[in-house]
Amino acid sequence: MTVSPPYDTPAPQRTLEPDAYRARVAPAIGDAAYLASLKKVTQYYVATAFIALFIGVLLGPLQAFNYAGINVYENPILKALLKSYYQGLSLHGVLNALVFTQFFISGWLLYLPTRDMGARINMKFAWGTYIMMTAGLLIAAVPLLLNKATLLYTFYPPMEGHWAFYVGATIMVAASLLVAGQVVLTWVGWKKQNPGQVTPLVTFMSVSLWMMWLVCSLGLVAEALLVLLPWVFGLRPGVDPLIAKTLFWWTGHAIVYFWLLPAYISWYAFLPKQAGGRIVSEPLARLTFVMFLLNSTPVGIHHQYADPNISNTWKMIHMFLTFLVAIPSLLTAFSIAGSLEDAARARGGRGLFGMLTHLPWKDPVVVGQILAMVSFIGGGAGGIITASFAFSPVIHNTAWIPGHFHITVGTAVTQTFMAIAFWLVPHLTGKRLVAPKVALASMWLWFIGMMFFAVGMHWEGLLGVPRRALISAVALPIYKEGYMHSQIPMALTGISGVILLLAGLSFFYVLFATLLSPRVDDAEAATPLPYSETISPAGRSLRGASPLVRATEPLLALWVVAFALVALMYGPVLMRLTQNASLVPGCNYYTTVQSEVGCNEQR
């Protein structure tokens, strides 16, 4: 357990250390070999993540062209590589949303708290989890590449993929749980060694995020171990698609916060320094992360408004909780805007908006993150619409949805990670960023491309164009007449594909050229961790800390509350579903030869 503050004694005088306002300095690590190994494993995670993103991004324009009415999948060269639009889409979704995020976050959030605490972690274990995650990726990749797991990102049963896909994906998720465990245990060790101390901000955010992942990934773990694997190995006569879907969205919604919060960590802790300002409030940042720990998990049923046999009451409750998740995001918007204002004024900016010109608009690290935030304003607003039980039927499963998540995960998260790479890779390797101007251009192109895409797709969705459909190949006149008015949004989507391809190529040129360039600097000295000064710090001693800091510090207890909440919100729903389980056989309708398809009646 954490050291609980003495609530029974009279509130102590708030006496923050005079240097609490200053930027933190990462505790020095004397052991050079250990530090090198820690940096190397992080670099491997990050590089693997971006290789996955590279392939995923190259497949993106093919999907965008489809939504512009241009079917490129009939091209003979492409046909030799990809059997169908749906295979391309499966790869695009899995590589970008699952593999890229999983690897980047596992590296980023192993490294940050470890450095922040100045901890010595077991490097053999750290390397072991990297190898395990990569092995899982490779196992899952084989059926994906062979068109044996064209199930899209959601892999809803009873559409049945090759067993290797499920096994590989399970190993990948399991590996990330080991990273989470290592970070949480390292923090528990830190607490023991530093009784009565406030957890440093970056560690606090990282640990609460990993705790959140350990709560939310339970759904996916249960789906894999209890539903999917017994089914594909023939141990069960069939699968209940609704139970599988419910478990999937238990993880599937909270996972978006698992992607987003690592970007928040950068926005809260590092962007102020990079822009020239200060962190607005450390206690507020802690509150935000605790709210996400408690509130981001028990909300997944808002993805199932359209599903039968889940009571409307539970759907309503999950909707209300979903709306509450908007609060910590709005707090973040406030806080980051404050940091940026502080930066702009410190740099000589004046006036209500005039000060904005004083931000470092030539720094790709800053520009990338600011643009990511700007696009997230639209993403967040769209998310509230999507989460609403009343609006959802209008846009559910239409092109609106990919429009929405490309300006949330595709920009807020991915673009932030890209911008982080511009300083993180030099920090890890001692290499210098190649072509900073190209890096800056890639950030603008990515943002503009995503804006085109988002407008095009949201618009198409409102006109009734479904998501995940090869609409460019529809022969029936009914479709043509239905989508006739979609020409303008379709054109926007098509243009976005071209812009995003250029953005991706320029970004990956900078990234890979940097990675392949020779080492020139002492990384620790040339690119230190960009800790920021603080306007309102949390302080270091719990005794002198504010009530908010003391209330958020016992993370282990809050974690138990998170488990209890998710059990309360999912327990009755899942109980009801398992009592009425309806097992159905698996089917395979994604291979191209029609005669091979069908449902497996034997099972």
Added chain:
Amino acid sequence: MTQSPFKQSPVKRLTHATMEKYENVWFGIATAMSVLLAVAVFASFVSGTVPRLEGEGGAGHHLQGVVNGRVDPRNLAGTPFSKPGVVDNADGTQTVFVVARAFAFDPGTIRVKAGVPVTFHITSGDVLHGYYVEKTNINVSVIPGQVSSFTTTFKTPGPLNIVCDEYCGTGHHNMLNKIIVEAPQP
């Protein structure tokens, strides 16, 4: 990039006290907005603007072979889904039974009356499908083993496209049918 040296006289920088004041106001606005949103949706739901799915035990689930909203997709014989189509009820309302299978809905074209309550019962014979009626807010998941039921009233006569909006295989994009809403007979 680090902080640039001040070019003008030192600026009055933001202080903790200022930030905290605005923070609290912002927190209040955010919370009030979230609660208001939930109340608004709840109101629209109660007022029946959205055709809501009837869960287990709801009206229409006293169908032969349907238990707790579940049906065996391998054995639709003996259930009303063995003969998909439109049924005219004695009280003037209509009931529609639809079976979705890759890559078509059965029946192909549905003819319903404008201005009368129409109850849909939809199930799937194989994988997940979607039942999205364009230009309406009818948009439900169709899941094998489960029956999706809801009641709606079409107001305007005319044809409407039905689109499968859940990925169901290589022919997913071609899974389309029509509802024709007919003007009431005088």
